[in-house]
Amino acid sequence: MEKYVAIYVRRSVSDRDKGNNSLSIDSPKADCMKQLKKGEKYRLYCDDGKSGKDIAHRPEFQRMMDDAKAGLISRIVVKKYDRFSRNLREYLNVTDTLERYGVSVISLTEPFNTETKEGRLMRNNLLNFAEFERETIAGRVADAYGTRAAETGFYQGGKVYYGYKPERRTVNGKTGSVLVPSDRADVVRIAYSLYKNPDISLSGVLSYFIQNGIEVNMNPRKNMDRSHLSQILKSPLYVRADKEVY
Numbered sequence: 546m547e548k549y550v551a552i553y554v555r556r557s558v559s560d561r562d563k564g565n566n567s568l569s570i571d572s573p574k575a576d577c578m579k580q581l582k583k584g585e586k587y588r589l590y591c592d593d594g595k596s597g598k599d600i601a602h603r604p605e606f607q608r609m610m611d612d613a614k615a616g617l618i619s620r621i622v623v624k625k626y627d628r629f630s631r632n633l634r635e636y637l638n639v640t641d642t643l644e645r646y647g648v649s650v651i652s653l654t655e656p657f658n659t660e661t662k663e664g665r666l667m668r669n670n671l672l673n674f675a676e677f678e679r680e681t682i683a684g685r686v687a688d689a690y691g692t693r694a695a696e697t698g699f700y701q702g703g704k705v706y707y708g709y710k711p712e713r714r715t716v717n718g719k720t721g722s723v724l725v726p727s728d729r730a731d732v733v734r735i736a737y738s739l740y741k742n743p744d745i746s747l748s749g750v751l752s753y754f755i756q757n758g759i760e761v762n763m764n765p766r767k768n769m770d771r772s773h774l775s776q777i778l779k780s781p782l783y784v785r786a787d788k789e790v791y
Contacts, residue, residue, distance in 0.1 A: 546616060546617070547586065548616070548617060548618060548619040549585075549586040549587055549588050549617065549618065549619065550581060550585060550586070550587040550588075550618070550619055550620055550621075550622060551587070551588055551590055551609050551612070551613070551618045551620070551621045551622070551648075552574065552577040552578065552587055552588070552589050552590065552621075552622050552623075553590045553591075553592075553605075553606065553609060553621055553622070553623050553628070553629065554570045554573045554574050554577065554589070554590075554591050554592075554623070554624065554628065555570075555591070555592045555593075555595055555603070555606075555628045555629075556570045556592075556593050556594060556595075557594070557595065557596055570591055570593055573623075573624035573628070574589065574591070576624055576653055577622045577623070577624060577653065580622055580651070580653065588612070588618075590605040590606065590608060590609040591605055592604070592605045592606055599630075599635060600630060600635060600639065609621070610639070610642070610643075613643055613646045613648045614646055616646070616647075618646075618648050619648065620648060620649045620650070620651055621643070621648060621649070621650045621651065622651050622653070623650065623651070623652050623653070624652070624653050624654060625652055625653070625654050625655065626650075626652045626655055629650060629652075637669075705724065706724075706780070706782055706783075707729060707732075707733065707763065707773075707777055708726060708727055708729045708730040708732065708733040708777075708783070709724040709725065709726060709727055709730070710724070710725060710726075710727035711723070711724060711725075712724075712725045729760075729761070731759075732754070732759065732760075732761050733777060733783055735753075735754075735759070736750050736774060736777060736778060737778065737783070737784070739753055740778055747771045747774050747775055747778075748771060750774060751769070751770075751771065751774060
């Protein structure tokens with residue numbers, strides 16, 4: 546079986562959203578291809594708009610690992626190690642796996658020899674800095690969302706609690722998303738109304754919904770159970786404006 550070289554390129558979500566052509570995946574792809582020998586076969590694996598924080602959500606990376614396991618790949622070429630992974634522990638686990646498959650990883654911009662302890666130290670330091678950079682950026686984004694939410698009062702995205710839905714509205718001349726009661730809001734109201742009776746258990750509340758044909762699914766693939774109901778009944782989100790609670 547003739548093996549081929551795997552060229553792996555990745556562009557992060559933030560790079561794609563910026564719409565910056567200089568961050569195109571074509572450039573690293575072309576650079577990686579220059580490392581090929583004349584007539585050498587290769588296969589491109591491209592995860593466009595995928596974060597480097599893990600490999601679980603990168604389908605092309607997973608396909609490349611499957612091909613490496615099948616003995617189809619001789620080596621993997623990347624532009625930078627942080628395109629491969631920004632999580633040091635995960636990177637080391639993956640490269641250990643690839644070594645068992647007889648596959649090496651080559652970075653164009655960090656051309657030190659990882660077969661030596663000095664080279665491995667330099668590579669690990671670079672990945673540590675890449676992981677630190679990723680966590681710093683994530684923190685800045687979270688802070689920005691929080692500040693924007695406080696300034697505008699609009700919903701900035703993320704988790705939508707059961708019984709609510711986002712809706713575009715204009716408030717004080719500005720348009721944005723706000724959370725409003727959904728068609729499941731009555732489920733929450735009924736649950737609180739029933740559960741305040743000390744003789745009714747969580748199972749009793751769920752039985753009431755079933756007996757009365759009230760739809761309470763969390764989503765099309767997940768049914769509400771005692772654990773989900775308990776989380777709803779313990780959440781201060783639903784009762785923080787209730788005078789009796791205060």
